[in-house]
Structures are given as structure tokens and as C-alpha cells.
Amino acid sequence: MNKTQPFLILMRSVTAALCLFAMAQPALAQDAAKAPRKDLALKGDAVCTRCHGVDDEYPVLAIGQTKHGTVADKRTPTCTSCHGASETHINRPADAKERPKPTITYGLPPPRQDAKQVDVYFGVAGKKTDTPAADRNAACLTCHQGGKRTHWETSLHASRDTTCTSCHQIHTAHDKVRDKRDQAQVCYTCHKEQRAQNQRPSRHPIPEGKMTCSDCHNPHGSAGTKNMVRDSVNETCYTCHMEKRGPFVRSHQPVQEDCSICHNPHGTTTPNLLKARPPFLCQECHEPTGHRGGPGIFTTPGTSTSSANLVARGCVNCHTNIHGTNNPTSASGGRSLRR
Numbered sequence: 001m002n003k004t005q006p007f008l009i010l011m012r013s014v015t016a017a018l019c020l021f022a023m024a025q026p027a028l029a030q031d032a033a034k035a036p037r038k039d040l041a042l043k044g045d046a047v048c049t050r051c052h053g054v055d056d057e058y059p060v061l062a063i064g065q066t067k068h069g070t071v072a073d074k075r076t077p078t079c080t081s082c083h084g085a086s087e088t089h090i091n092r093p094a095d096a097k098e099r100p101k102p103t104i105t106y107g108l109p110p111p112r113q114d115a116k117q118v119d120v121y122f123g124v125a126g127k128k129t130d131t132p133a134a135d136r137n138a139a140c141l142t143c144h145q146g147g148k149r150t151h152w153e154t155s156l157h158a159s160r161d162t163t164c165t166s167c168h169q170i171h172t173a174h175d176k177v178r179d180k181r182d183q184a185q186v187c188y189t190c191h192k193e194q195r196a197q198n199q200r201p202s203r204h205p206i207p208e209g210k211m212t213c214s215d216c217h218n219p220h221g222s223a224g225t226k227n228m229v230r231d232s233v234n235e236t237c238y239t240c241h242m243e244k245r246g247p248f249v250r251s252h253q254p255v256q257e258d259c260s261i262c263h264n265p266h267g268t269t270t271p272n273l274l275k276a277r278p279p280f281l282c283q284e285c286h287e288p289t290g291h292r293g294g295p296g297i298f299t300t301p302g303t304s305t306s307s308a309n310l311v312a313r314g315c316v317n318c319h320t321n322i323h324g325t326n327n328p329t330s331a332s333g334g335r336s337l338r339r
């Protein structure tokens with residue numbers, strides 16, 4: 001693969017002569033030849049685009065199709081806002097063996113399941129950078145501090161050197177991580193466990209593209225635990241499952257505390273995203289013999305074990321309102337998780 005690199009540089013130097021790219025991209029290439037200092041994608045980018053453009057293997061000019069290319073917007077960055085002044089890169093010192101790198105480079109995202117064949121072919125997927133993560137993030141944060149990123153600094157992503165560009169791709173009109181259908185694939189490059197869980201029979205409709213990770217998580221960090229979009233797990237779940245909020249006349253303590261005590265939101269083999277099947281789920285907290293001395297319906301004459309089995313099958317058959325109920329006068333005499 002690396003052999004393509006010298007090949008490309010060669011290509012670049014003979015491009016004008018061969019007019020190879022001019023045939024493929026007539027308008028742009030001719031513009032570049034006639035007026036090499038004209039901005040091509042962003043205002044003030046000519047300092048870079050006199051060398052970088054249509055004949056780069058990486059689609060540098062595609063940035064013109066993104067919000068970072070809105071020339072009319074004063075806040076729009078230019079190449080140097082993100083890559084730094086890069087003086088020695090632009091004017092290679094006479095004694096330099098190689099052209100020094102720009103002040104800030106980002107590397108290139110790791111190969112993903114859906115990495116374009118062209119990325120793999122040119123060996124650019126997964127390229128490393130020498131710029132420290134904090135410096136890369138600082139370049140973006142000069143314009144993107146606050147808002148959804150208020151808690152970035154204290155997030156686990158930031159402290160584990162996950163960078164803005166571990167998730168975001170800049171030189172493309174299709175930033176996968178902001179596309180509901182493709183986002184999970186980006187997250188799964190690092191979060192394999194959640195990928196496995198989301199393939200289980202009971203799961204949220206993420207593969208169908210109906211919802212995605214960022215419906216529950218703010219990947220930029222949050223005030224609550226686990227990057228939840230709201231201050232707690234429960235507040236996050238209530239945004240879609242409002243009926244579980246209550247208030248209930250009779251509530252079930254663990255439900256008020258944290259939905260994820262019983263549910264694994266990413267996927268389970270047990271129906272209803274349950275971490276375990278009743279009665280085992282219930283018996284993590286309730287004595288298996290808890291109905292001892294209760295009404296006779298629990299005892300099958302003869303054996304005490306068959307009695308346990310009967311109960312075992314049916315916890316939620318009787319205790320139907322497991323999340324809480326407003327029925328104060330239930331047949332269970334106050335045990336109103338029973339209808």
C-alpha cells in the first residue's frame with residue numbers, strides 16, 4: 001500500500017503536464033492552473049490550496065460542502081484554524097530533508113467495517129499523528145466550547161484521550177457519527193461489548209435506524225453518570241417512556257432508583273431487556289420463600305418444591321404493575337404492585 005505514496009507525489013508533479021486530472025475535473029483544475037492563489041473551498045485557504053486540492057488522495061475540498069465551508073459565515077474556519085499556521089510546512093526550510101508537517105495534524109480515522117475501499121487502497125485509513133490529543137481538541141474547542149460540550153473536560157472520553165476527530169470526520173459531507181443510521185458503527189469501533197449486546201433478541205431499535213446511542217448518551221459528556229443525556233438514567237428513560245415516571249401511589253423502590261438495575265438498555269437474551277428472567281431477577285432482592293404464610297394459592301398440596309415452582313413461573317403474572325401503580329385498594333392489601 002505504502003508504495004502508492006511516492007506514486008501519488010509523482011502524479012502530483014506531473015499532473016499539470018499530463019492534464020490527467022483536468023480531464024476528470026476540468027473546471028477546478030483549470031482554475032487552479034490559471035489562478036493558483038484563488039480560494040478553492042474556504043475563504044483565505046489559498047495559502048494551502050495552491051498545493052492541496054483535487055489531486056490530493058484525501059478529499060480535502062469536500063469541506064466546501066459542509067457547514068465549515070459556508071463562506072458567507074464570518075465564523076467559518078479556514079485551513080489554518082484547524083491545522084495551525086504551519087509556516088515551515090508551507091515554506092519548507094532549505095535545510096529540511098523532508099517537508100515538516102503542519103502545526104496540527106489529526107491522523108485519519110481507523111478503518112471501520114464500512115471504510116470506503118478507496119481509503120483502504122490508499123492506506124490512509126488509520127493514519128497516526130504526533131499532535132497531542134489535547135492540542136487537537138483545543139483547536140476545535142476554540143469555536144465549540146460550551147453548549148453540548150459543557151461537560152467535555154470532565155468526561156471519560158476526554159480523560160481517555162478520545163478526541164473530537166475520533167468520532168467526527170471533517171473533510172466529508174457525510175459525517176457518519178451525526179447520521180442516526182451510521183452512528184452506532186462509529187461507536188462500535190471502540191465499544192465492542194455494546195455491539196454484541198445490540199445484536200441480542202431484545203434490544204432498542206438501533207439497527208433499524210429508529211433510534212441511536214445519542215438518544216440516551218451525550219458523547220461529549222454530561223452532568224450525570226455514564227454520559228446520559230439527562231441528569232440520571234431514569235430521567236433519560238422518561239424522555240420516551242413517560243408512563244414509567246409516575247408519581248405512583250405505590251411505587252417499587254428499585255424502579256425509582258435506577259431502571260438499569262433490572263434492564264440492560266443495550267440488549268439482552270431475555271425479553272423486555274431484562275438482565276435476568278423472573279423469578280431469578282426478583283429473587284436477587286426478594287426471599288424465594290417470601291410468600292411463606294401467604295394465601296393458600298401458593299401451595300400445591302403435597303410438595304413444597306412444586307409450590308416454589310408455581311411461584312417461580314408467575315411473579316409478573318400476579319405483580320403486573322411492576323413499575324408502580326395508583327391502585328390503593330388492591331387485592332394484595334397494600335401490596336399494590338398487584339393489580
Ligand code: HEC
Pocket residue numbers: 005008047048049050051052079080083084085086089090099101102105107
Ligand atoms: C508548497 C506546497 C504545500 C503547501 C503550500 C501546503 N502543503 Fe500540505 N502538504 C504538502 C505535501 C507535498 C504534503 C505531503 C503529501 C503526502 O504525503 O501525500 C503535504 C501534507 C499535508 C498534510 C498531511 C500531513 C501528514 O500528517 O502526513 C496536511 C494535513 C497538510 N499538508 C495540510 C496543509 C495545510 C493546512 C496547508 C496550509 C496551511 C498546507 N498543507 C500547505 C504540500 C503543501
Ligand code: HEC
Pocket residue numbers: 041042045048049052056058060063068077078079080081082083105106107108109124127165168169170171172
Ligand atoms: C474544521 C477543521 C478543519 C479545517 C477547517 C480543515 N481541516 Fe484538514 N483536516 C481536519 C481533520 C480533523 C482531518 C483528519 C481527517 C478528517 O477528519 O477528515 C484533516 C485532514 C486533512 C488532510 C489529510 C491529512 C492526511 O493525513 O493525509 C489534508 C491534506 C488537509 N486536512 C488539508 C486541509 C486544507 C488544505 C484545508 C483548507 C482547505 C483544511 N484541511 C481545512 C480538520 C480540518
Ligand code: HEC
Pocket residue numbers: 066067068073075076077078081082139140141142143144164165168170175
Ligand atoms: C474557526 C471556528 C471553528 C473551528 C476551529 C472548528 N469549527 Fe466546527 N463549526 C464552526 C461553525 C461556524 C459551524 C457551523 C455552526 C452552525 O451552523 O451553527 C461549525 C459546525 C460544526 C459541526 C456541525 C456541522 C453540521 O453540519 O451541523 C461539527 C460536528 C463541527 N463543527 C466539528 C468541529 C471539529 C471536530 C473541529 C475541530 C477539528 C471544528 N469543528 C473546528 C466553526 C469552527
Ligand code: HEC
Pocket residue numbers: 137140141144147148149152157162163164165166167168177178183214218219220
Ligand atoms: C464519542 C464520539 C464523539 C466525540 C468524541 C465528539 N463528538 Fe461531537 N458529536 C457526536 C455525536 C454523536 C453528535 C450528534 C449528536 C449530538 O448532537 O449530540 C455530535 C455533534 C456535534 C456537533 C453538532 C451539534 C452541536 O453541538 O452543535 C458539534 C459542533 C460537535 N459534535 C463538536 C465536537 C467537538 C468540538 C468535539 C471535541 C471536543 C466532539 N464533538 C467530540 C459525537 C462525538
Ligand code: HEC
Pocket residue numbers: 155156157160162166167177183186187188189190191213214217219225226227
Ligand atoms: C476512539 C474510541 C471511542 C469511540 C469512537 C467512542 N468511545 Fe465511548 N469511550 C471510549 C473510552 C476509552 C471510554 C472510557 C471507558 C472505557 O475504557 O470503556 C469510553 C466511555 C464511554 C461511555 C461511559 C462514560 C462514563 O462516564 O462511564 C459511554 C456512555 C460512551 N463511551 C459512549 C460512546 C458513544 C455513544 C460513542 C459513539 C457516539 C462512543 N462512545 C464512541 C472510547 C470511545
Ligand code: HEC
Pocket residue numbers: 184187188191194195198204206211212213214215216217226233260263264265266
Ligand atoms: C436506551 C438508552 C441507551 C441507548 C440507546 C444506549 N445506551 Fe449506553 N448506556 C445506557 C445506560 C442506562 C447505561 C448505564 C447502565 C449500564 O451500563 O447498563 C449505559 C452505559 C453505556 C456504556 C458504559 C458501560 C460501562 O460498563 O460503564 C457505554 C460504553 C455505552 N453505554 C455505549 C453505548 C453505545 C455505543 C450505544 C449505541 C450503540 C449506546 N450505549 C446506546 C443507556 C443507553
Ligand code: HEC
Pocket residue numbers: 202203204205210211215216233236237238239240241259260263265271272273274
Ligand atoms: C429515544 C427514545 C427512547 C429512550 C430514551 C428509551 N427508550 Fe426504551 N424503547 C424505545 C423504543 C422506540 C422501544 C421499542 C418499542 C417497540 O418496539 O414497540 C423501546 C423499548 C423498550 C423496552 C422493551 C423492549 C422489548 O424487548 O420489548 C424496554 C424494557 C425499554 N425500552 C427500556 C428503556 C430504558 C430502561 C431506558 C432508559 C435507559 C429507555 N428504554 C430509554 C425508545 C426509547
Ligand code: HEC
Pocket residue numbers: 234237238241244245252254255256258259260261262263272274278316320322323
Ligand atoms: C424491579 C425490576 C425493574 C425495574 C427497576 C424496572 N423495570 Fe421495566 N420491566 C420489568 C419487568 C419484570 C418487565 C416485564 C413486565 C412483564 O413482563 O409484564 C419490565 C418491562 C418494561 C418495559 C416494556 C413493557 C412495558 O411495560 O412497557 C418498559 C418500556 C420498561 N420496563 C421500562 C422501564 C423503565 C423506564 C424503568 C425505570 C423507570 C424500569 N423499566 C425499571 C422490571 C423492572
Ligand code: HEC
Pocket residue numbers: 250252253254261262278281282283284285286315316319322334335336337338
Ligand atoms: C434491586 C432489588 C429488587 C428487585 C430486583 C426487585 N425488587 Fe421488589 N422490592 C424491592 C424493595 C426494596 C421493595 C420495598 C420493600 C419494602 O417496602 O419492604 C420491594 C417491594 C416489592 C413488592 C411489595 C410492594 C408493596 O406495595 O409493598 C412486590 C410485590 C415486589 N417488590 C415484587 C417484585 C417482583 C415481582 C420483582 C421481579 C420482577 C421484584 N420485586 C424485583 C427491591 C427489589
Ligand code: HEC
Pocket residue numbers: 279282283286290291292294295297310311312313314315316317318319331332333335338
Ligand atoms: C399467584 C399470584 C402471585 C404470584 C405468582 C406471586 N405473588 Fe407475590 N404476592 C401476591 C399477593 C396476593 C401478595 C400479597 C400477600 C400479602 O399481603 O400477604 C404478594 C406479596 C408479595 C410481596 C410483598 C410481601 C412479601 O412477602 O414480602 C413480595 C415482595 C412478592 N409478593 C414478591 C413476589 C415474587 C418475587 C414472586 C415470584 C417469585 C411472586 N411474588 C409471585 C401474589 C403473587
